[in-house]
Amino acid sequence: MTPQILAALAAVEREHAVRVLFAAESGSRAWGFASPDSDYDVRFVYVHARDWYLRLGEPRDVIEQMLPDDLDVSGWDLRKALRLFARSNIALYEWLGSPIVYREDPAFAVPARELIARHFQPAAALHHYLGTARTTFHEHLSGETVRLKKVFYFLRPILACRWIEQTRTQPPTAFAELVAADWVHADERTTIAELQHRKQLASEADREALDPTLAQWMRDQLEHYARIGPSLARRTEGNLDELDSLMIALCDR
Template sequence: MMQHVESHPFPLMFATISGAHLYGFPSPDSDFDLRGVHLLPLETVVGLDGSNEKGGKQAVEKEGIYDGLEIDLVTHDAAKFFAMMLRRSGYVLEQIFSPLVVFTTSEHQELKQIATDCITRHHSHHYLGFAATQWKLFNKESPPRVKPLLYVYRVLLTGIHLMRTGVVEANLVTLNENAKLTYLDDLIAQKQTGPEKGTLSAADLKFHEAEYERLTKELETAHEQSTLPEMPSARPALNDLLVRLRLRSKR
């Protein structure tokens, strides 16, 4: 996995593992989703190509199999990633706070501190939208797969936990220690021991639909009752960090 990091065309601020491994239910054949932040050189961002996605390489994507592991790497330039942090994207926060760290720097540690001031009560909309998308995907398939159903539960419980505590927790096993939804243990076991595209042979669709609706309402209520701020306050700190990173890259 470090081979992906070492061969990256730009310096990295951090690289962490996302996807099923972070969520706590990888299948034996799950690939590794590597996510992170890179830093474009100063000459690139101040030139005409700096505002061009292709010329500036604001996103770098690489796929490959290394030592038998299928790895999917996606990184964004710091400026683009910092801008995403100021929106309602729980996805980028999960990357920052992922405990599965492949590569880190002191700036990554600083970013974790700053990221806490990016969390708002409106991040609930990210998780509600993601859950709705996964629920539609789950219902479209025949036979229904375990993976999208687990994603539904994962994002709803992550959103509820975030609204109540202000803490980003993406691991479904950890989340279920508090939620205590006994049926999740069976679903996770089925996903972990079976193939990536494992299906539900006898899914109780009515039960899961009722649970989806119940947890959706619970997240909506958690949003209404949340004491998290309305807006992020991290913009000045993110700007300061970005300027320091850019200037240092010139030295």
């Protein structure tokens, strides 16, 4: 799909008179547990010519396209992206950490990745991942049977919570890196490996009973991170001047 994705990004540039600074895969393909029929979720950051930002009004700052072959292409204008970046936006941080990158301007990507550490807010990030895990558990994993894919939609955010608990840093985007961390126990890795093997053999619609021991472990994890979340101190806000400088430098190129 890479040629189609690159063509779609080039079309965006022509049609909207923008320059794509960064484009990467997000969602299950970036995490590493996509199904064969999973969509391609391409997320990108783009910049307009400098004069576009000198208007009194603020035109639409999002570009969204649904294309053939299950290709979902969506991007944020640079000013919008940097405003969200300053507020510790997890989605944007995950794009920058994606293992599948389609386009990358080093003038944007390199400093942006370096600045994550100064703007990352552990308490807010843990709240985000815990909320995702909790919603997945109650909506998809509390019935008599479950889809294995949804088990991984719980495991990834809960292991991201553990990463934050241990390091106070942005978790990696790839699920394999979360599983490989030193604080993931050997028995947990064994269980995850078995689940991955079963998922590879199952079709998207297959359902099975959730192991009671695993279900209890999930409830224990939710309770644990709900308990420790408030104890994570909020960091001092990052310096907006450095983001302003990045914005100016990229508009001037």
